[in-house]
Amino acid sequence: MSTDTENRLSVPDAAALLGTAIGQVQQVIVGQEHMVEQLMVGLLSKGHILLEGVPGTAKTLAVRTFATVVGGSFARIQFTPDLVPSDIVGTRVYSASKETFDVELGPVFTNFVLADEINRAPAKVQSAMLELMAEKQVSIAGTSHPVPDPFIVIATENPIESEGVYPLPEAQRDRFLLKVDVPYPKGNEELEILRRMSVRPPLAAPVLGPAQTEQLQDIASSVFVHNLVAEYIVRLVLATRDPAQFNMPDLTKVIQIGCSSRATLGLVSAARAVALIHGRDYVLPTDVQAVALDVMAHRLMLTFDAIADNVNPGQVVERVLAMVPAPTPVWNSQSQNARQTRGQQRRDPDTGRAAS
Incomplete structure (x- = not known):
């Protein structure tokens, strides 16, 4: 117990570590400071995030880079209209050698799931995602399989697409902690994108890991x-x-x-x-x-x-x-005098020092 207390990060150290992680992401992503910070907010809050923006605004690149910096496993699922729930959560596969059915888990059993263009998936897939996001588990053949911890779904959607798109139901939108609008980059940011990405693109270095992430989540919750x-x-x-x-x-x-x-x-x-x-x-x-x-x-x-x-x-x-x-805090002379009086009363009358 004392070892956990000694190894626990202080708030300034945790903030410095988070600042380093955000800085690593911004070495790759030009601009979009709000989106990058909200990705970290979602991670600390154990909440899912929905990114909405037109194509080419670095949504997928930001999530992939963020997963690299934070550490842990990562999977990208490209949602299409012909997707079925077993494609993402897994299914049972018959094993002829054992004459039994084995459970083959899907790609969602990872720390970070990038659900690319989530609004392209049909209703059955959305219901499977709803259980995954709400319960952090999936049910296959009547058996529940929990996902690893930490676990976050970061979904993207295109607001201008109307063909082959299934609007997210209100119940599923409510499961997302944050919905972040990703705008076009500004003029100076566009020039920096040209300078930075037209040659060898920069790579982010890992900063955190699953254990540190869980510790930071505990600090944030307190x-x-x-x-x-x-x-x-x-x-x-x-x-x-x-x-x-x-x-x-x-x-x-x-x-x-x-x-x-x-x-x-x-x-x-x-x-x-x-x-x-x-x-x-x-x-x-x-x-x-x-x-x-x-x-x-x-x-x-x-x-x-x-x-x-x-x-x-x-x-x-x-x-x-x-x-x-x-x-808003309101300080007046009466409250200041009351605090000073309480401070004087706590002092030892013999030594003049603060009483324990």
Whole structure:
């Protein structure tokens, strides 16, 4: 027990290690700082990530590089309309020599699963992915097979494709902790891509491993969340369910279904991860605001009229963030005097030193 305590990383050391890992990924990926950081947030939060962007924005390359830096096993599955569940989770194969059926596990039994173009898969494959993401196990012939730990599904989808595409059901979208929009690179970043990738592309070096990853996840889960910050998170979620109570009556005609309780838990875990990445052992309201868009937007269901008016779920989340006040510490002379008085009372009257 004492050995585990001695080997446990401190918060500054964990933040430095995470910074090194993120830096290794950014040696290969030009720009896209938000996407790279959110990949690390998802890893620390033990949550799945959905990347949405047009082709050629380095989504697949970023995930592959991230898996190399973090360590552990990695598998890429290209989703197609003719895919069946046994192609990804495995099946039973008859062994003639033993005259029995052997279980052949599929490619999802790995630490990092890259589900490329996940919205191309039909409904049966999506249901298999739903069990995999929710339970971290698959059922083959009535037997459950757990996946290794740590385990994360990082899926990509193309927002402009409409042919041969099966939109993800709301239940499966809710399973993703984060949905990150991946934009085109800026002009200077495009020039750096040309300079860096037109010759021998750089390679990332491994920084972490499965054991270190689990330790960092434990540290992130123990980051302190004050009651005021927790109440702020709850108010953000409640504002999407009943916006009229939060002085936003116009949103009642925009939001059909608000965020689920997974959004509440997701905001807490993602904000803890952001705080750890920035070297803090406590969560600030700004940490919650930094992840609110990626945690909440894909969980909102807008009305038909709002969709017809081209209302973006991200705009709704930004409005909620603007209208729901965040907690702010207020220091006044009375509280300062009270703290000084308490500090004087704790001192030993004989030695003048702080009492134990």
